[in-house]
Amino acid sequence: MHSRTPWAAFALIGLIFALGACSTAMRDFFRGYAEGHASALDAYDMTSLTPAQRGAVIFAVSDFGALNTDTLETHAVPWRLAATALVMRDVELNGGELSAARIRPIMTRFGFLYPETIGNWPEGVAQPTHALETPHGLSLGVVGRDVPRVELTAANLSCSSCHAGHTFDANGAPRTDVAWLGAPNTSLDLELYVREIYTAFKAVRGDEERLIANMRTLFPDTTEAEISTIRSFVMPRLQARMDALEASGDRALPFVNGAPGLTNGVAALRMQLGLLGDDAHENARGFTSIPDLGARGFRSSLLYDGAYAPRTGASDRVIRAEDISTVHLDELATVTAFFTVPSMGVHPDRAAAYLDEAREVFTFLRDYQAPRFPGRIDTRLAAQGRGVYAASCASCHGTYDESLENPALVSFPNWIGPYDTDPGRWQVFDASAAEAVTQSAYGDRIIARATGQYAAPLLEGLWLSAPYLHNGSVPTLWHLMHPGDRPARFQVGGHRLDYSRMGIAGERDANGDYLYPRGYQPWSTPSLIDTRARGLSNQGHASEFEALSVAQRRALLEYLKLL
Structure with a gap:
C-alpha cells in the first residue's frame, strides 16, 4: 500500500494542476454558463475564402463571442420570446392578427435593415440571409449546453448593426433594399429598440403561458428543449430583472442609449465595468x-x-x-x-x-x-x-x-x-x-x-x-x-x-x-x-x-x- 502512495500523490498533484488550468471552464460549468455562435457563419466555408472575403463575412454576421448566458443578462435577447412579445404588443396597439410577418415592420421601425443585397459584398460569396425574421445586424444562434440542458435561440448586435447603412438614389431618397457594409446606419435607434422590448415584456407580465403559446404559433419549429429552457431558466430571470428595473426608475437601461444614428457606447462601457452612478440617466451622455x-x-x-x-x-x-x-x-x-x-x-x-x-x-x-x-x-x-x-x-x-x-x-x-x-x-x-x-x-x-x-x-x-x-x-x-x-x-x-x-x-x-x-x-x-x-x-x-x-x-x- 505504501508503495503506491507517491503515485497517488503525483496523480492528485496532476489533478490539481489540471483543475487550475481549466478553472475558468470549471467556474463556468458550475454557474450554469452556456454559449453559442452565430448560425449564419455555418453557411460559409471560411477556409475557401480569401482573407478579405472572410473579413466581410465576419463583419456582417459574426457574434464575436456575444451569444451566451452572460450577455443575455445585459445585451442579448431570447429572440423568439422577444419577437413574440413585440408582435403581441403591436397587435394590442394596432389590432389585426398575430403573425410572424409583423416582425419585419416592427424591427424596421427601429431602423434595422432587411436588405435584398449588400452593394459591396465580395463577388462570388453568398449574401447573408435573415433567419427567423432577424434583421441585418443581429447575430442569431442557439445558446446551449448538455448538463444541465440549456437550449435557447439568442440574438445580439453585430458590428454591422451600426456599420452597414442603406444607400441613396440620385435624388437623395433612401434605398433600404441595398445596404453598404462599412457605411453608417444613420437611422438605427438602439434606445427605441431596447425601450420597446422592455415595454413589450412588461405588457405580458403574469401571462407567461400565453406568451409561450403565441411563440409556438409564430415559431412552430421551436423545440421542447427550448420551451423547457424558457420556463426554467429565462422566465425566472426575466421576472427578477423586470422587478429590479421597475424598482430602479422603470427604465430598460440606467442611461440614455442614443437616438437614430447616435450611440452611447461609453455609458455602456461604464455599466460593464461597474462605474455607472445613480445619476447616469442625466449625466452619462457621451453620445x-x-x-x-x-x-x-x-x-x-x-x-x-x-x-x-x-x-x-x-x-x-x-x-x-x-x-x-x-x-x-x-x-x-x-x-x-x-x-x-x-x-x-x-x-x-x-x-x-x-x-x-x-x-x-x-x-x-x-x-x-x-x-x-x-x-x-x-x-x-x-x-x-x-x-x-x-x-x-x-x-x-x-x-x-x-x-x-x-x-x-x-x-x-x-x-x-x-x-x-x-x-x-x-x-x-x-x-x-x-x-x-x-x-x-x-x-x-x-x-x-x-x-x-x-x-x-x-x-x-x-x-x-x-x-x-x-x-x-x-x-x-x-x-x-x-x-x-x-x-x-x-x-x-x-x-x-x-x-x-x-x-x-x-x-x-x-x-x-x-x-x-x-x-x-x-x-x-x-x-x-x-x-x-x-x-x-x-x-x-x-x-x-x-x-x-x-x-x-x-x-x-x-x-x-x-x-
Missing part, C-alpha cells in the same frame, strides 16, 4: 454619431476622443498611405476587439479570443470605400472647393490627392486637442474609466487614456453620414458652415438627403424646428433631436468658417461630396 469606416487605417488612435491606442507607436502621429502596413492594421484590430465589450456585452477577458476575427475584418476594411456620391456634382465648383479644403481643412482632416473623380487620402495628421464642441463625450470617459479598462483583463493590450480632448475625424463617406459633429447635432453640412442658422431641434431617422445642403432633407416650421418636408414618409421612426439637451449641443466648429465667403463655403461643400 457619438456613427461614422463611415473608410480609411480607418490612417488612424493612430481610435474613438472620437482618441481614448484607445495600440501599445506600440505614438498615439497621435501622422499616418501616410505607405505607413498602413499589416502590422499597423493588426494593432488597430487589437484595439477594435475591445469594442465588443460595451457594444455587445462581451467580458474583457473573452474579447481577446476574437483577435483573429478582428484582424480579418481589418483586412476587408483596408480596401473599403464608401459608396460614391450618386447625385450631380459641379466639377468646376468642386475644383475650387479642393483649394479651399487644402487651405482650411487639411491640417486637421487630412491631405487628399489631386483627383476630382475619386480623391484618395494620402496623409492624416491624427490631430487631437481641446475643442469647443459639446464636452459630454470626453467627460464621460474620465480617469476612472481609463483606469478600469487598464486594470481589466484586456488592459495589457491597449492604451486607455482620458484625453479631455477630441480627435479630428476622417471625412470619408461624409455625404451619407448626416447628422454632423461628433454628437450628431447638426442636420446638414450647410448648417455646419453657417453656425448662426443651426436649428435647435431637428428630425433624424428614416430621412432622405438634400444634396444641395448636403444632409438631412427638411424645412423650418413656424417654431423654427427643422422637420421633414411635408408629405415625406420616413421609412423608420424619426426622433426630434433637441440640441439644448445635455450631450447634444450644436455649438462649436464655427470659427473655421468665419473667414470663408459664401462662395467659398459653397465650393467646399461641393468638393466634400467627392470624399
Whole structure:
C-alpha cells in the first residue's frame, strides 16, 4: 500500500494542476454558463475564402463571442420570446392578427435593415440571409449546453448593426433594399429598440403561458428543449430583472442609449465595468454619431476622443498611405476587439479570443470605400472647393490627392486637442474609466487614456453620414458652415438627403424646428433631436468658417461630396 502512495500523490498533484488550468471552464460549468455562435457563419466555408472575403463575412454576421448566458443578462435577447412579445404588443396597439410577418415592420421601425443585397459584398460569396425574421445586424444562434440542458435561440448586435447603412438614389431618397457594409446606419435607434422590448415584456407580465403559446404559433419549429429552457431558466430571470428595473426608475437601461444614428457606447462601457452612478440617466451622455469606416487605417488612435491606442507607436502621429502596413492594421484590430465589450456585452477577458476575427475584418476594411456620391456634382465648383479644403481643412482632416473623380487620402495628421464642441463625450470617459479598462483583463493590450480632448475625424463617406459633429447635432453640412442658422431641434431617422445642403432633407416650421418636408414618409421612426439637451449641443466648429465667403463655403461643400 505504501508503495503506491507517491503515485497517488503525483496523480492528485496532476489533478490539481489540471483543475487550475481549466478553472475558468470549471467556474463556468458550475454557474450554469452556456454559449453559442452565430448560425449564419455555418453557411460559409471560411477556409475557401480569401482573407478579405472572410473579413466581410465576419463583419456582417459574426457574434464575436456575444451569444451566451452572460450577455443575455445585459445585451442579448431570447429572440423568439422577444419577437413574440413585440408582435403581441403591436397587435394590442394596432389590432389585426398575430403573425410572424409583423416582425419585419416592427424591427424596421427601429431602423434595422432587411436588405435584398449588400452593394459591396465580395463577388462570388453568398449574401447573408435573415433567419427567423432577424434583421441585418443581429447575430442569431442557439445558446446551449448538455448538463444541465440549456437550449435557447439568442440574438445580439453585430458590428454591422451600426456599420452597414442603406444607400441613396440620385435624388437623395433612401434605398433600404441595398445596404453598404462599412457605411453608417444613420437611422438605427438602439434606445427605441431596447425601450420597446422592455415595454413589450412588461405588457405580458403574469401571462407567461400565453406568451409561450403565441411563440409556438409564430415559431412552430421551436423545440421542447427550448420551451423547457424558457420556463426554467429565462422566465425566472426575466421576472427578477423586470422587478429590479421597475424598482430602479422603470427604465430598460440606467442611461440614455442614443437616438437614430447616435450611440452611447461609453455609458455602456461604464455599466460593464461597474462605474455607472445613480445619476447616469442625466449625466452619462457621451453620445457619438456613427461614422463611415473608410480609411480607418490612417488612424493612430481610435474613438472620437482618441481614448484607445495600440501599445506600440505614438498615439497621435501622422499616418501616410505607405505607413498602413499589416502590422499597423493588426494593432488597430487589437484595439477594435475591445469594442465588443460595451457594444455587445462581451467580458474583457473573452474579447481577446476574437483577435483573429478582428484582424480579418481589418483586412476587408483596408480596401473599403464608401459608396460614391450618386447625385450631380459641379466639377468646376468642386475644383475650387479642393483649394479651399487644402487651405482650411487639411491640417486637421487630412491631405487628399489631386483627383476630382475619386480623391484618395494620402496623409492624416491624427490631430487631437481641446475643442469647443459639446464636452459630454470626453467627460464621460474620465480617469476612472481609463483606469478600469487598464486594470481589466484586456488592459495589457491597449492604451486607455482620458484625453479631455477630441480627435479630428476622417471625412470619408461624409455625404451619407448626416447628422454632423461628433454628437450628431447638426442636420446638414450647410448648417455646419453657417453656425448662426443651426436649428435647435431637428428630425433624424428614416430621412432622405438634400444634396444641395448636403444632409438631412427638411424645412423650418413656424417654431423654427427643422422637420421633414411635408408629405415625406420616413421609412423608420424619426426622433426630434433637441440640441439644448445635455450631450447634444450644436455649438462649436464655427470659427473655421468665419473667414470663408459664401462662395467659398459653397465650393467646399461641393468638393466634400467627392470624399
